[in-house]
Amino acid sequence: MHELAIAESLLEIIVDESKRHGLERINKVRLQIGKFAAVVPESLTFCFELVSRDTVASGALIEIENVGITARCDQCNFSFEVQDQVFLCPRCGEPALELLSGRELSVMSIEGETAEEG
């Protein structure tokens, strides 16, 4: 349900970047969303469709790249992909609580059209 709040924040960033780069229409937005982020991609896309109506990003395609969960062992520094939500080092069994990836919620790029003749 908080996808609506996230969609609103996303729109703010897109509007801000559009102004900065002189874009009059946004065609595509690329996002990275970690698999451990509490966000449902379909829900975010749906909410974005709603909040972006009548804005520069109306009708823009949202492309989402899912990022896997990786963690680093506190003891032996081994980095690994977390399986089945077990944050324990597969090498030494110690807690691996340093999350290297998996909670991303980022705008990576936007594509759109400028006003000038090209």
Added chain:
Amino acid sequence: MTEIKVPVVRNILQANERIAAENRRRFDEAGIFVVNLMSSPGAGKTSLLEKTIDALAGRIGIAVIEGDLQSSYDAERIQKKGVQAVQINTDGGCHLDGNMIQIALDSLDLSEVDLLIIENVGNLVCPAEFNLGEHEKIMILSVAEGDDKPIKYPLMFQICSVLLVNKIDLLPYTDCDMSKIRERVAQLNARGKIFEISCRTGEGFAPWLSWIEEKVGEHRTTRARNDSAHPAADKHCQ
């Protein structure tokens, strides 16, 4: 018309993160220990607050920010205990965010406060994504909810430094297996502390209260250090 691609690389929640960091600075300057208390609805957040306030009032200055979709019922419950409480109504919103806390802080007199507890909206999903500026995230799981919750809501269990397992007086009447909770939480968050409590009977409260008091003490020390580093203006006048 030219079609261009602009690299952005910005965290979508950066606006909230910025405000949370401002809140945190304010808490640290005042030497206040702040917790973000989360759980599903009905797990016992407000009951925990009432019991904790009863036990610590007089020794520790406490204030509470209550988050709910509607009503000021919880803030009134807390105010009856004689501590400052401010209610935030999210009007349907499923979580608190940094900005709501920043606004609520203006309604509190923080000068005598050592411990600020923010009771989030009852929800095991959304509040996990929004930092408020707190020092610790704490969650309550009541045994009646079942021992499978860490599997179903892993992010919440992973990010909380303390898990309070409440309503342990009901254990004989449920199929909840405490060893499964401990085992599942250990996989997600091996350094997290677990306190087994009953807000109804008061069982298990002593270790929880000691933990809170210890944390409050650490943050008071920071305040004392800040005060001695920046002596009050009147001392300069003497």
